[in-house]
Amino acid sequence: MKKKIVSVILAATMVAGMVAGCGSSNSSAPAAAPEPAAETKEEAAPAAEETADAAETAQAAADATTGDLSTKKVGVCIYQFSDNFMTLFRGELENYLVSQGFSKENITIVDGANDQATQTGQIDNFIAAGVDVLIINPVNSSSAETITDKVVAANIPLVYINREPDATEEQRWQDNGWNVTYVGCDARQSGTMQGEMIVDLGEAADLNGDGKIQYVMVEGDPENVDAQYRTEFSIKALTDAGIEVECLTDQVGNWQQDQAQQIVANALGQYGEKIEVVFCNNDAMALGALQAIESACRVVGEDIYLVGVDALSEALEDVIAGTMTGTVFNDHFSQSHSAADAAINFVNGETNDYYIGCDYVKVTSDNAQEILDMVK
Numbered sequence: 001m002k003k004k005i006v007s008v009i010l011a012a013t014m015v016a017g018m019v020a021g022c023g024s025s026n027s028s029a030p031a032a033a034p035e036p037a038a039e040t041k042e043e044a045a046p047a048a049e050e051t052a053d054a055a056e057t058a059q060a061a062a063d064a065t066t067g068d069l070s071t072k073k074v075g076v077c078i079y080q081f082s083d084n085f086m087t088l089f090r091g092e093l094e095n096y097l098v099s100q101g102f103s104k105e106n107i108t109i110v111d112g113a114n115d116q117a118t119q120t121g122q123i124d125n126f127i128a129a130g131v132d133v134l135i136i137n138p139v140n141s142s143s144a145e146t147i148t149d150k151v152v153a154a155n156i157p158l159v160y161i162n163r164e165p166d167a168t169e170e171q172r173w174q175d176n177g178w179n180v181t182y183v184g185c186d187a188r189q190s191g192t193m194q195g196e197m198i199v200d201l202g203e204a205a206d207l208n209g210d211g212k213i214q215y216v217m218v219e220g221d222p223e224n225v226d227a228q229y230r231t232e233f234s235i236k237a238l239t240d241a242g243i244e245v246e247c248l249t250d251q252v253g254n255w256q257q258d259q260a261q262q263i264v265a266n267a268l269g270q271y272g273e274k275i276e277v278v279f280c281n282n283d284a285m286a287l288g289a290l291q292a293i294e295s296a297c298r299v300v301g302e303d304i305y306l307v308g309v310d311a312l313s314e315a316l317e318d319v320i321a322g323t324m325t326g327t328v329f330n331d332h333f334s335q336s337h338s339a340a341d342a343a344i345n346f347v348n349g350e351t352n353d354y355y356i357g358c359d360y361v362k363v364t365s366d367n368a369q370e371i372l373d374m375v376k
C-alpha cells in the first residue's frame with residue numbers, strides 16, 4: 001500500500017525562504033538580511049511603504065510559523081457539482097477546512113460542470129486572485145500536466161483529489177520538488193472488493209448453474225483511473241478465485257444514474273435471465289441499475305446480484321434491505337480530511353508526500369448499518 005502523510009517541519013530559515021518566494025515581489029530582504037544598501041538607495045519607495053512591507057513580511061512569517069489559517073484563501077475546483085460522491089466530498093472538505101481554522105468566506109468552491117475548459121478558466125481566476133493553496137478535482141486527469149505547470153509557475157501549492165494524474169505526472173512533482181500532491185484511494189482495492197463479494201457467495205453466484213458467471217459491467221468515465229481499475233480488478237478477483245466469467249456487455253455510464261438505468265434496462269431486454277451479476281463502478285449507477293432490475297421484475301439476491309462503490313446512504317439502505325448485494329465505502333471523510341491537512345501543511349511551509357492514500361471498506365449486509373450510522 002502507498003504511504004501515509006508525512007509532515008516535515010521546516011527550519012526557520014526555510015520558512016523565511018518560503019515567505020520570500022510566495023510573498024510580495026519587493027519583500028526580498030527579510031529581517032535576516034541586514035544590508036541591502038545599494039538597493040534601498042535605488043528604490044524610490046518611501047520609508048512608510050517599506051515599513052508596511054516589512055510588517056507584512058513579518059505577519060506572513062508569523063502566520064506561517066503559527067499556522068494561523070483564518071486569513072488564508074483556498075480555491076477548490078470540483079469536476080462536477082451534480083456528482084453524488086463529490087457532493088459528499090466537497091461538503092466534508094469545507095466543514096473540515098473551517099474546523100481547522102479557515103474562514104468560510106476564504107474558501108471558494110467552484111463547479112467545473114464536467115468541462116475542462118471551464119475548469120481551466122476557474123484555475124486561471126484563482127491564480128489571478130492569489131489564493132494560498134488550490135485543491136483540484138480535475139475534469140480530465142490527462143490535463144494535470146498543464147494544470148500543474150500553471151499553478152506551480154504561480155507559486156501556489158496544489159493538492160489533487162479523487163482523479164489521479166498518471167505516474168509520469170506524479171514523478172515530475174517529485175523530480176522537481178514541487179509542492180504538489182495527490183490524495184485518493186487505490187481503485188484496484190475497491191474493484192477487488194466488489195469481485196470478492198461475488199466470490200464469497202460461493203456456488204450461489206452461479207444462478208443458472210452453467211459453471212460460469214455471466215455479468216454486465218457498467219463503467220464510469222473511462223478517462224478516469226477509478227473506472228479503469230474497478231472494471232479490471234472486480235473481474236480479476238473472480239478469475240483469481242478460479243471462477244470462469246463471461247462478459248455479456250460492458251458499457252460506459254459516466255458515473256450517472258440515468259445512463260446506467262438505460263444501459264441495464266437494455267441489457268436485461270437483450271440477455272434476460274442470462275445476467276447473473278451487474279457490476280457498477282459506483283453507487284449512483286448501481287441505483288440506476290436497480291431501477292432497471294426492479295422494472296424488469298428481477299429480484300436482487302434471488303435471481304441477480306448487484307454491486308456498487310461509494311456507500312451512498314441510499315445504496316447502504318438497499319444493502320440493508322437486500323436490494324443490493326454490496327457496495328464499497330469510498331471514505332470521503334478520510335480523503336477530504338487528508339486533502340485539507342495536506343493543504344494546511346503547504347500553507348504552513350511544510351511538505352507532503354507526493355501520494356496520500358486511504359483504504360476502502362467492503363460493505364455487505366453484515367456492516368452496512370454500521371457504515372450508514374457513520375455516514376449519516
Ligand code: BGC
Pocket residue numbers: 083084085086162163220224226255281282283284309310330
Ligand atoms: C466515485 C464516483 C465518482 C467519481 C468522480 C469515484 O471515486 O466512486 O462515484 O463519480 O469518483 O470522479
